[in-house]
Amino acid sequence: MIKFSDKQLKIPKLMRxxxxxxxxxxxxxxxxxxxxxxxxxxxxxxxxADFVKMTPRELKQYIHTCYYGHxxxxxxxxLLGEAVIxxxxxxxxxxxxxxxxxxxxxxxxxxxxxxxxxxxxxxxTLALGWERMDEVPTDEGNHLIACAADKDxxxxxxxxxxxxxxxxxxxxxxxxxxxxxxxxxxxxxxxxKNRGYARMNPYAHGPLKITVEDVIxxxxxxxxxxxxxxxxxxxxxxxGIVCDEKTAYEITDKPLxxxxxxxxxxxxxxxxxxxxxxxxxxxxxxVYDDLGKRxxxxxxxxxxxxxxxxxxxxxxxxHMSGVNDPSEDLDLVELHDAFTISDIQxxxxxxxxxxxxxxxxxxxxxxxxxxxxxxxxxxxPSNPCGGLIGCMHAVGATGLMQIAExxxxxxxxxxxxHESEEKWKKFDRKKPKDWTSLQVKGAKRGLAISHAGxxxxxxxxxxxxxxNLLKED
Amino acid sequence: xxxxxKEKGFVDIVKKRYxxxxxxxxxxxxxxxxxxxTGKLAGVTNPRDMTYIxxxxxxxxxxxxxxxxxxxxxxxxxxxxxxxxxxxxxxxxFCPDCLRKNTVIDITEKAQKTxxxxxxxxxxxxxxxxxxxxxxxxxxxxxxxxxxxxxMSVLVVGEPEIGKKVVPIFRTKxxxxxxxxxxxxxxxxKESELPEDxxx
Numbered sequence: 001m002i003k004f005s006d007k008q009l010k011i012p013k014l015m016r017x018x019x020x021x022x023x024x025x026x027x028x029x030x031x032x033x034x035x036x037x038x039x040x041x042x043x044x045x046x047x048x049a050d051f052v053k054m055t056p057r058e059l060k061q062y063i064h065t066c067y068y069g070h071x072x073x074x075x076x077x078x079l080l081g082e083a084v085i086x087x088x089x090x091x092x093x094x095x096x097x098x099x100x101x102x103x104x105x106x107x108x109x110x111x112x113x114x115x116x117x118x119x120x121x122x123x124x125t126l127a128l129g130w131e132r133m134d135e136v137p138t139d140e141g142n143h144l145i146a147c148a149a150d151k152d153x154x155x156x157x158x159x160x161x162x163x164x165x166x167x168x169x170x171x172x173x174x175x176x177x178x179x180x181x182x183x184x185x186x187x188x189x190x191x192x193k194n195r196g197y198a199r200m201n202p203y204a205h206g207p208l209k210i211t212v213e214d215v216i217x218x219x220x221x222x223x224x225x226x227x228x229x230x231x232x233x234x235x236x237x238x239x240g241i242v243c244d245e246k247t248a249y250e251i252t253d254k255p256l257x258x259x260x261x262x263x264x265x266x267x268x269x270x271x272x273x274x275x276x277x278x279x280x281x282x283x284x285x286x287v288y289d290d291l292g293k294r295x296x297x298x299x300x301x302x303x304x305x306x307x308x309x310x311x312x313x314x315x316x317x318x319h320m321s322g323v324n325d326p327s328e329d330l331d332l333v334e335l336h337d338a339f340t341i342s343d344i345q346x347x348x349x350x351x352x353x354x355x356x357x358x359x360x361x362x363x364x365x366x367x368x369x370x371x372x373x374x375x376x377x378x379x380x381p382s383n384p385c386g387g388l389i390g391c392m393h394a395v396g397a398t399g400l401m402q403i404a405e406x407x408x409x410x411x412x413x414x415x416x417x418h419e420s421e422e423k424w425k426k427f428d429r430k431k432p433k434d435w436t437s438l439q440v441k442g443a444k445r446g447l448a449i450s451h452a453g454x455x456x457x458x459x460x461x462x463x464x465x466x467x468n469l470l471k472e473d
Numbered sequence: 474x475x476x477x478x479k480e481k482g483f484v485d486i487v488k489k490r491y492x493x494x495x496x497x498x499x500x501x502x503x504x505x506x507x508x509x510x511t512g513k514l515a516g517v518t519n520p521r522d523m524t525y526i527x528x529x530x531x532x533x534x535x536x537x538x539x540x541x542x543x544x545x546x547x548x549x550x551x552x553x554x555x556x557x558x559x560x561x562x563x564x565x566x567f568c569p570d571c572l573r574k575n576t577v578i579d580i581t582e583k584a585q586k587t588x589x590x591x592x593x594x595x596x597x598x599x600x601x602x603x604x605x606x607x608x609x610x611x612x613x614x615x616x617x618x619x620x621x622x623x624x625m626s627v628l629v630v631g632e633p634e635i636g637k638k639v640v641p642i643f644r645t646k647x648x649x650x651x652x653x654x655x656x657x658x659x660x661x662x663k664e665s666e667l668p669e670d671x672x673x
Contacts, residue, residue, distance in 0.1 A: 003555075034508065034515045077519055142600030152532065153563050156651050157627055159600030163611040164625065171592040174635055222596040270563050270613065273621045297635075304592050304613070304623075 002275040009278075011319040012261055014118035017473055019248035019255035020463060021124075021241045022059070023404035024048030027427045028236035028392035029205045031134035037076070037237075038088035041130050044237040044397075045089060051413075052252045060089075062247060064122035066096035069109030069129030069396040073100075074144050076132045085130070102148055103336065105129060106238065106399025107260070107450025107459030113242050114260050123247045128239035129396035141233070148453055150268050165454055166222035168269060169341040171304035173224045175297045176356050177341075184224065186359045187340040188215035191228045191389055193368060194337060198386025199432050202424045203401075206232045206390045207432075215340075229340040231388035238400035240407075256410055257469060258403075259321040259462045263312030267456045269304060277301045278311055280351035281318055282325040288355060295356050307342075310349035310449060313460035317447075318351075321462045322471025326352050327366070327380050329470060330462075331443040332409055334402035336451035337387040346449060350460065352380065369438050377441065384409070384438040399450030399459060406446035406463050414439040444468035482524040497524045531566035534577055539655050540648030542672060544584050544641055546620070547575035560620045580616065584641050585673075587617040588657065593633035604653065612657060614639065626652075630666050631659025646670040 024047030026040040042056075049059040068082040078084065082098035101108040106129040113127035133141055143159040154164050177183035192212055198204035210228065218228040241251070248255035266272055277288050292299025302308040314326075323329045333352070337343040347358035365371030366379040385391045385405040388398060408414040415437050417423075424431040440446075445468060448461045464470070482497040501520040508515050529536055538545045548560045549568035556570045560580065568575055591613040599607060610628040628639065637659060644654040647670045656671065664673065 033506070077521070137601075139599070139601040142598070143602055144600075146600050150563075151527075152529065152536075153652050154625055156653050157611065157625065158596070158605050158609045159603045160596060160598050160609070161600075162598060163594055163596050163609060166594040166596065167592040167611055167613050167625070170594050171635075174592075221598060222594045268563060268625070270623050270625050271561075271565075271569075272623070273559075 002273055004278070012316050014114070014259070014320070015120065016118055017245055018114050018117045018258050019243050019245060019466070020258045020403070020407055021243050021248045021251040021255045022048045022052045023238070023240045023400075023407050024051060025203055025238040025397075025401055025404055026236045028203050028234045028394055028401075030232070030234060032235050033134070037081070037130055037132050038085055040235070040237040041085050041089060041128060041239075044128060044130075044239045045126075048239055048241055054251070059241070059251070060091065062124040062243070062251060063091060063094065063126045063241070064124050065116055066091055066094055066126045066128065067109045067112040067116070068096060068098050069100075069105040069127065069400065070098060071100050071102055071105045071131060071395040072133065072144060074147065075136060075141070085128070089128075091126070101457035102452030103338065103393070103395055104262075104399060104450040104452035104457040104459055105396040106401065107403075107448070107461060108262065108399070108457060109396070110240060110242070110400060110403060110461060111260050111262050111459050113240070114258055117242050117244055124241065124243040126239060126241055127400060128237065129398075129400045130237035131394040131396045132235055133233050133395070134235050153268060153270070161453070162222050162225075164269070165339075166225055168304040168454065169225055169339060170223070172341055172345055175295050175305055177359070183359055184216060185212050186362050187224070187229060187344065188212040189362050190337065190340040190343050191215045193362075194383050194387040194390040195228070196390070197369070197384050197438060198390025200435055200438050201386050201391055201418055202427050202429050202431070203236075204386045204391040205234060206392070207386065208390070225339055225341065231338045231393045232391075234392035234394040236392055236394040236397050236401075238397040238404055240400055240403055254411060255466070256407055257464045257466050259317055259464075260459060261313050261316030261320060262457065262459045263309040263316070264457050265302070265307070265309040265455050267453070269454050272302060272304070272308075274300055275302070275308075277355065278315055280311070280315060281323070282351050283354065291355060298356060305345065306355065307345060307349045307451070307455035307458060309455045309458035310346055310451060310460070313449070313458045314350040317460035317462050321464070322469070323462060324470075326350060326447065330380060330445045330447050332381045332384065332406065332440045332446045334385065334405055334446070334448040335382055335387065336398070336449050337383060337389050338393070338451065340389070343387075346451070350447070350449065369440060381440050384414075384440065399448065399461075402448035402450065403461050403463065406448050406461075409440045409443040410446060410463055410465055412439065412443070445470075484526050491526055493526065498522050532564055535564040536650050536652075536654070538579075539643050540645055540650065542581070542643040542645050543579055544581045544655065546578055546580045548578050549573065550576045556621075558619065560616075561622055562616065562620055562624050563622060580620070581641070583616055583620075588614050588639050588641065590628075590633055590635055590637045590639060591615045591623050592635060593628070595633070612639065614657065626655060626657050629656045629658060629668055630662045640673065642667055642671045642673055644670050645672045
């Protein structure tokens, strides 16, 4: 049984307010056979400058230190890739550091950038991430990804990460999904929603107009997961610039407040030991006393059915920012939908629904921009960019793309970024005739979860309009 | 093509130093990558063939024992540790709570009597270097309550099901000295049904 000390549960404190001043992204795609990584990173940073009507040169003048998210060195056969990108961005001789936390790399890069500003070390920092997974054949790529599992105890078993991950999906499917067709449909609806939203996003490389039946009939990857339940494998870059208050208002008249926290859990799911469920602010003591009765086999926590790292990152971030109930206090979320089933698990880990009831977030229509049942705006839309299933999963960039997308909504500039014919043409993509704005109207606060592998690292970022804070500093 | 003996790398430890011998990498020329539509050069291939040298450190006893048909685990015996008595499989050299060195113990009989499937997955996919036959049946194994972790392995005889009892088998001939020397079969499997080189 794991127990935490009070010191370990201390709520993190930023020593001064930190603001997100601007964000940028490159196009995302499965492969860029004629583009170097630095070209994508420069595209992202240039977009961040454009967003605040500056030249890249002008924006760079504010940056004091840089935090680069790039996970898989071995894919590109290039160590110190951060130094390459830093030089090509023309940011020498500023201090910089590389961050590598698997799928959470983008969020972790932002975690470092925020702490540097909060501490006073820097007044303005760059968090920029990228990934390059297109330069080896797929089976070798599978092996390289499997190297993120334990090299002695797991990787030799098939050299396929899906195998180490999907055992959790299987357990959730049987215990909490009860192997019901209706639960299988709910999983499929997530894929339909996210791939459908990606159709409105020129940056996305997995848009599809599909049905629940298409998902359920797609080829099995590892039962119950099928091809259309799984996220994309992408190449691309994204970034964000964070600052202290004075610097933020020099760059833009509308910076956003940013809070961020991180949690972790074992690299091998094998090593997960039993513990009591840490409660979030909207959960009452005793709420899970009968969980094992309601869901036989579901009393082992976190077991294979929950992500402790996600819960802990939310625990810290909610208390830091004053979020009591995410469904009431937030306007939208971008979640790490690596698989449809892990998306449902995350709804529970971060308190959108209690443990065991994650499916209701989709089934109620709350997770949609427009609730398909009531035809009114959804209570807490999730992944309007398409998420990892529909938009991209360029590992080191993913968490930063999510933060950028939340920002666009709160800035009320989502349409400007996603609608222009010029951008669709520039990306050589066809804008659908039924293109629809997915701007979450009146968005003031949002959340992004960046998640690694089987849950070894997770960050929870919360953005707020500074006029709509929930807690005094 | 399998490598010849001359193309393989071997390592011994002599006087506390690695002593490699043989071939640890084979050089192969890179090749141009052309865009067939434009006729322009886009990049090159960079072939790599390397052999890593890796220490098992304090876990060596676990991997060595598999080829001898024994399943070793570790247990915290520190009287002052609040999780004293916890058994770890996967084997942990140190207790994660008190960071004292764990005691190495043999849990072969415990595994034969109590192992059952906690979760599983069947996949037809694999990565480069995979040597398991497909589909691969990944299983996670619970032991009795003293074992606080859930071991990952593969089921090679029988169909997986949550709660089903399984027993370990060991590659006691032609051992690989890796986790691939340990697999599981459903309870009741006969010796004659085991894969080549494996015994109970």
